[in-house]
Amino acid sequence: MKIFLLSILVLLFITSTAYPQVKQQWVQTTPSPGSGFKDIQLDAAGNVYMLGSSSDSSFTSWTQLASYTPSGEQRFCILNNTGMNISDWFFDTPGNIYIGGYYTANSGTCYTHLFKYNSSGELQWETSDSIYNKGMLKGFAGDLWGNSYLLKYERGKNTILMYNPNGIYVRSIYVDETFSTNTIAVDSLRNIYISGLRYNEQTNSCITIKYDSHGIRQWLAEYNPEPGVINTNKLDVKVNSGNVYIMMAVTYKFTGSDYLLLKYDRDGMIQWTSQYNRSDNDEPSDFVIDSKSNVIVTGNNGTVKFNRKGLNVWSDSTKDMVSAASDKLNNIYLTGTYYYTFGATYADMVTVKLNADGNKMWSLFYKEADPYSYEEGKAITVDTSFNVYACGYKINPAFSYSSGAIVKYTQHYIDTTSLRFMPISIGNTWMYKVTSNNISNYIRSVVTKDTIAEGKRYYYITNFPISGYSNWLRTDTVTGNLFAYIPQYSCSYSAHERIVDSLSAKESDTLRDCISTTEFKTCIDTGLTSLWSRVTSFKQFQNNTQNKIWCYAKDMGIYSIYNNDVNPTTYTLKGCLVNGKVYGDTTMRYSITGTVRFKDSREPVTSGKVKALKYIYSTGKIAVIDSAVITATGIFRLENVTVDSSDIMAYQDDEELDYPPGFHDSTIYWQSSATLVAGANTHNIDIYVERIIRETGTYHISGHVFALNSGFSSPPLENCRIYVKSESLYRSFNITDVNGGYSIDSIPKGVYTFIIDRLGYYPQERQVDLTGYSKDTVDFYLLKFAGIERDFSSIPTKYTLIQNYPNPFNPSTTFVFDLPSSSDVSLTIYDITGREVSRLMDKKLNAGRYKISWDASELASGIYFYRLEARSANSGSGYIETKKLVLMK
Incomplete structure (x- = not known):
């Protein structure tokens, strides 16, 4: 009975054919008992991250951080047993994760606690600080550079603590107003906003303060909803384009609580206040600002949209939603809990989509096989390809423990009117990266000519990546289907052509291949993908042996192929030129392989890297065209070298320091290197390097390297190579940092020859006498090369x-x-x-x-x-x- 009712609900909530099809792609749950997720975020690669908590049998609280790939594979799941209550989290631009919260020690002292993880889930650092006498952490936020801001309350005062990306305390901002803070936010300019409540005799007011990035107060704004009273646990602040939005719940004596939203401009002037009242007790839980500055607020009694002027545009009555998100088309996604009763109260995680006009597009439920399990939605997000991720927790029927849960839904916009999946015309070009046995190369497919055969026009495509097919192809103008012209075969479609892919196929449709009567292919997926910031429909086909899968993107052609043969091969579209428009990167790239050996013995080195470098004369910068790791047998393979001149250098970046940097084919000097111009895959580009004969001592030398300009300025030079020799032996080396600094440590006393070399500059040699004492200010000046x-x-x-x-x-x-x-x-x-x-x-x-x-x-x-x-x-x-x-x- 339960399953039947849920099926009816799903059918009622999914609207018809003009809108995308939606389906559950995968579900993942965490293995740790007593866990649940409270928030969710995506990174630039499409990986999804969830933050939550877990507890063991002794009821100790654990912080839980988990991540999954877009295909649902777990990347990591971390449990940290600090007993911390999570306040919030944020990501910096490189993708590092910062988590802030607090915990109470057995002594009763409260401590703030801050973690930093990299994008692979590896702990970078953690730090904590005590809060005096029953104080507490009131909020946590961060900026794109990785600076963390903790808002704490102690001794009746509020303080903002700032930590740099390395977890080092920077400064405190002491709030000179007395009120109970609730939340903190930081904008893209590193302005800081705090908000909270000031209590009066009969009511209270909302206080909001803005500080600049130096901690200087810019303005204070106060709002009193008299005769209403603001609920302390429903206050949230967000900043968008300099405007400040504050969500709260306001309770009135006779009518109950309402949603309330405030908007301030960048100068702290109130722009509008808006309320939403559906029943006696309306409690907001989250809000989102779309690309047109509309604000959508959701909560226990429905969802409301306010336009940029604060006017109520529409409302939806779906109850018990706790999290909202919007996509780039300004559709709204909600998650929360659907409660129902069968003798007892049970719950399902529900995910809802509303379009920009407030019409419900679909509503889906996540439910375990056991009809009496209990699931709740807590957070939601959507990616640029309209994939929807909702997370929360589930409880087993015996209510003995909970587990974190995440669900991914895909939305497929099926294009049935314009099927130009293979845009074939002379000049169109596709650049593919081909990988097999962990070795990659690049091929370019180009439409070079056309011909008429059997009354139809076919086009010749060089390096066509579907092996076994003819290079003569055409796209049917009515169905979009792709045909190959093969004179030596015949099939039911026509005497001299066979269908390559039926681009009008729906998912699960099959088509016959004309090579044999048993060969067929299946359309295994249709939907949307994002290529170069352009959302495009796609079709994915698989042959009957499941050895080959290839995908077509609308108006771009083949964008990926996987052949699972004896040597599995993957083709990935890196860029294309289609009908005069360039997508992605169409630059041809080649490979360079060789061996790095010691010059004295011809033995291969066993570690290090090789780089293809180019000096940019117009800017004075050194461009790294490609780099590769040197194997234990000395072999390297550069796979992404463009058609350009480059100098090939081998170097070490570990603690072994067996050899100093050296260029192909056998020199430490950039000017003497054998410059390569890639025009084809090149082999046997060997590099012979000097050997470092190390002796340990107590002396050191340091200094800087500068550019010798025609004027008075002498800017520091980064990436200069410092070679240290005594007689004919190399003793050490160093590379200057961004400030031009270098340091050579732990060498014996003696007289040394220092050689300084850098791309784009003339080298310099100088003798340095270390027979008496160490030296810290030995500077060099290099003259720029023509x-x-x-x-x-x-x-x-x-x-x-x-x-x-x-x-x-x-x-x-x-x-x-x-x-x-x-x-x-x-x-x-x-x-x-x-x-x-x-x-x-x-x-x-x-x-x-x-x-x-x-x-x-x-x-x-x-x-x-x-x-x-x-x-x-x-x-x-x-x-x-x-x-x-x-x-x-």
Whole structure:
């Protein structure tokens, strides 16, 4: 009987075909007894996090943090037995999680408690602070940078404590008003808002204070609902676009309680107050602000929508809702509890969707198999693909323990009128990342040409990712179905084509494959997905052996394929060019593989990383194009190298320090590295590194590295490599930090050669004497390297040095030269006496035309000469030419 009644309720609450289909995708419950979730949040990757509490047989309270992937797989479930009462939580921009609360020790002393976890559930730190004599924590909030704000009450006073992202106490803000605080909020500018109640003789008033990010009070606002009385446990504050919204319940002597909402502007001026009254006792529980600044309040006696001016737009009578959320279309989602009686009172978790006009779209119940189990909804959220997550707890029929529960619902908007799932026209391009055996490569599929066959137009697609199909394809303009032209086969559809996928198929529909009479495919999923901030419908097909699954996105084509063959292979769409519009990243990428070895023994190194680096001359920054871990056998594989020049460097970032950073193929100097230009997957790019022979001592040296500019400024240089040698042996190395600082510790006394090298700058060497004492202020100044550009459009046929331009010049000029093949190149400036004044280039370059800019601000006016020396790396033939230039200031 119970199941029959619930089925009727679900059918009554789901509206018809014009709206999305909704279904329960998965349910997960926590294994720990006595648990339950009170709040829920999503991260940028779509992982869902729940916060709640659990208790053991001795009734000790445990903090519970759990996370699941979008597919319902548990990422972690953490129990912390501090006995803490949870106040609130927040996420910073990198995805770290901060949880604040309080607990009472056996002595009766109350303590605030603060945890930080990273996005993988690993505890980063925790800290606590005592509250004097029966004080308590009244609120907890945080900002996007990871700063935490605790609102505590002690000795009749309110104080805001601020902690930095590392859990270190920063400062206190002492509230100079006497009132009972209830809640705290922080906006995106780190302004702080607190709100609470001030008691009068017959009534009370709501006090709200705003502080700036430095703790300076900006304004105080007071609202008295006389003759009503504000309920202390129903106060909540939220900030949106600088406006402050406060939700509360106000009780009147003869009519009971109502929902009440206040709105202040950024200067603390009240904009409006709005109330909602449905019955004698209306208690709000949550509110949400949609993208149009409408405010939706829900509670025990229904849900009401106020527009941005505070006017009541609509209300819904669904009772006992405790949490609200909105999607980007301003639909509203609610969760709470549906109570019913069969001799006793039971409950189901209920999730409701209302559209922007307040019409109920659907209502679904989460219920265990046992009809007498007890489930309650506590929090809800919705992602950008309209997936809905509701959480709470369930109690078994014997009421012996509870468990946390989370339910995911999917909404499928089925597109039956516009089925352009494979947009085929000449020029359309798809970029796929192909992964097999944990090795990834990139392929580009391009529509290159068309032809007419059997009266139909087919298009040729290179590297079409569905193996075994023809490269000649067409999309049916009526059904959207995809056909392949295969002259050697025949099937029932036509003599020379077969259907690839029926894009008009509904979920569970099957279609025959024309290779054999037994082959068929099933449409296993239809719905919505989000690609590059664009919500698009999709269809997912699976063949009868369950070895291949591929998905199509509307107007984008194939966006994922999984072939579970002998070597499982995954195709993932990284970007596409469709009908002139670019989605995602269509940059072609290649792999570079090789081995890192010690130069002296040719043995492979056993740890470290390899990076493909590029110096950006326009900004002076070093771009990391790709990086990879070096295996225990010295092998590395870079998988995401773009078509661009890059320098390949091996380095260690652990405590072993067996070798200093080195470039391909065998140098510590950036200018001498063999620059690579990726145009295909490249192998055997080996790197030979020096070996560090370490000796331990008590001396140290530290200092900074600066850029030597033409003006008075000398900015610090980050990512400079500091090499320390004694005679021919490398003893240590260090890399400068963001402030240009470095430190070499625990070395013996002696005389050392320090070599400082950085991409984009000339290297510097200096002897440092540590025979007497350690040194802390040994600074270095590096001169910026000339800017160099390469023209990829054509390959020169001979060596050429072109006259610089402009000439005469002041203070900068440009040199151009051609290389017909890979060459060792130097470009040097001399004064009229033959003295070298600047070396602009001294490294190996690939074939091409190069332009080098040179700034001569530091030199006096006069006649100078520039000399190009180049020697082919292939034939050994050389080229030398000298030209005159004039600096005229």
